[in-house]
Amino acid sequence: MKKEVPESSGFASRSTRKAVERKKKKRTRSVFVAVVAVMLVCVLGAGYYVFDLQRQFNSKSNSLSLAFSDADQQARPVKDPEDKSMNVLMLGVDHADDDSDGSAALSGAVEQRSDSMMLVHIPEDRSQIYVMSMVRDMYVDIPGHGQNKLNAAVSLGGVPLLMQTVEGMFDTKIDHVAMVDFEGFKELSTALGGVSVENDIPFTANDTDYFYPKGTVALEGDRALRFVRERKSFSNGDYQRVVNQRKFIASAANKLLSSDTLTNPVKLYDIVDTVSPYLTFDEDFDAATLVGLGMQLKNVDTRNMAMFTMPTAGSSVDAQGQSIELASEQAVARIGEALRTDTMAEYLKVNPPESE
Template identity: 40%
Template sequence: MGTLSAHPSFAHPGKTARNPARRRRPFRAVLLLLLALVLLIPASAGAYLFNLGRIFDSETTKIENAFPDEATRPQPSFPGGAAGGAPGAGPAAAGGSPSDSGRSLNILVMGSDSRGATTEEATSGAGSNQRADTLMLVHIPADRSKIYSISLMRDLWVGIPDHGHAKINAALAFGGVPLMVQTVESLFGQRIDHIAMIDFEGFVGLTDALGGVQVDVPAPFVSYHDQIAFPAGPNTLDGKHALEFVRERYAFADGDYQRVRNQQAFVKALLARNLSADTLLNPLKVHNVVSAMAPFISVDGGLDAATIAGLAVELKDVRPRDMVMFTLPTRGTGTSTDGQSIVLTDPVAIEALSAAMAADTLGDYVAANGLEGGN
């Protein structure tokens, strides 16, 4: 079994010094979802919730202007897949959605490549130098039996409202979080109920707080920049090496596609670690996990500890096997008219996926397309 340790003496032959600037471009967004999942734990861990909630609410950053103008948005889903309510009316007018209970939910999880910009710039709604390096649309059905996570390729060529066509990750740079939400809502015709962002330091801290995470590497590879070897089979990764694992793309023939698959594999492994008895029955470890993550998290105002606690109760029976992760089907890669390397959307797949989300039948879509184990 390959083991990558956080011990100071750990080294790899040929490994070069890390470039601090480059380390600002990791897989960040996925872990924002994972913070929520840290709290989505069985009722047996309920004694921890008060303290975890206090840490979450006091240490996370709240995105004050997370959503676009209500008149531009799809209506929220209701039981049975129906939508209702006039634009701007009722609780949704505040930016988010009506009560989350009893209906399907969509959570946009993102991570950004700061490129010298700050989270405050992205969350202000103004343009900045940030890019959404990783995007995941998380769909939780009304019956709370599963969690579906749909990865969106960062180079997906889409229409960005009032900015023409561009790579989807540019929306954050053009108009901050509200424009990114509007772009994803326009792509799928589905309302985003909550938003979460994470900084890479939280990703490293969470992994180390758990004492490392074991990931089954399907085929051996060596990371392009730091020449770190990842042997085939189970690898126990500390935070820094996990970060290298999920951000690597140059070592693979299909680049970002394999990187996304690695990200998904790591999320599943991390979720399993979070829900293990070793974690849940150790109050100090649970406290350390949340404490390590919270300072590096930004969420919309509605995604507070009370909301997460409610989801914890509703999702108390969900286990790692109930989390389905796949990548939005595409038509492969291409080149834009201005010479950029892009990922081409598959309108047929998007339409079918959107219809399944609206009808709260995403499980049927997944089964019909053989996506239970990813793609």
């Protein structure tokens, strides 16, 4: 249930003005949210500079209190208590009209699906952020349901089952989960006054008149939403979609963290107010946690994030004739090892991602 916006946000305070002035001296800002999903950038960027916005974010965003089911805790991979690295599962989802609180994904309602999945690894030394996109059609073992597409886990058992699936695949514990309703991309682009990206492949979004030429394209509102969701127009389908999503995220993050936005507290407040209802987190991943993490990551530059797509073993069809992407056992094993040992930098040196 959404709560009312506080009547007084305290933006005119002297401490706020000083905080903004201090942060203008640094271009490399707290960026965790910027990389994984543009919605989280709003929360982290705004919360980092104007702490009063934490209350606004917590009152508007949604919580997944059952993201980590007690019944499944014993079966989860064990993580060394001394290991301070962090793994976050990010989901871009389509909510049913009556599912504003994310309950469908939690309960496993069939109307809910995940169109975008990213696994974010933050090393213990907080020196970098690694964002790995996973194609939704990757054929994997879903506990209790056999082989199926990765995104089928959400419709079969909600977030808990998807957590089990990803943790089982990499034999690695996931520390947090966050979901972004795709409508939030639309609202954010509008709140920012539009976002520009470099488009590599000209296309017309399926069943629309929206044409995106090669080169710089301006995205706002429904045009932005169609850009990040489109896959049928591309020969490589979901691969190009995740590339386009990351381009949108990077561009929107840079605009959000620009001086024009950060020095405008009213605009920051409006962005958080607009976007927060489209965000859902596990109950331990609140604004204060994001702000603290952002402080730890303050020296990481948004322009130099390690963003890549998880390799697969090629395309095929399942028993029902549906197109699938075969999981690469070698890639799964190597990535799992890198996650468990906090050696993702070394993994990418040996296995550099193909140009996207």
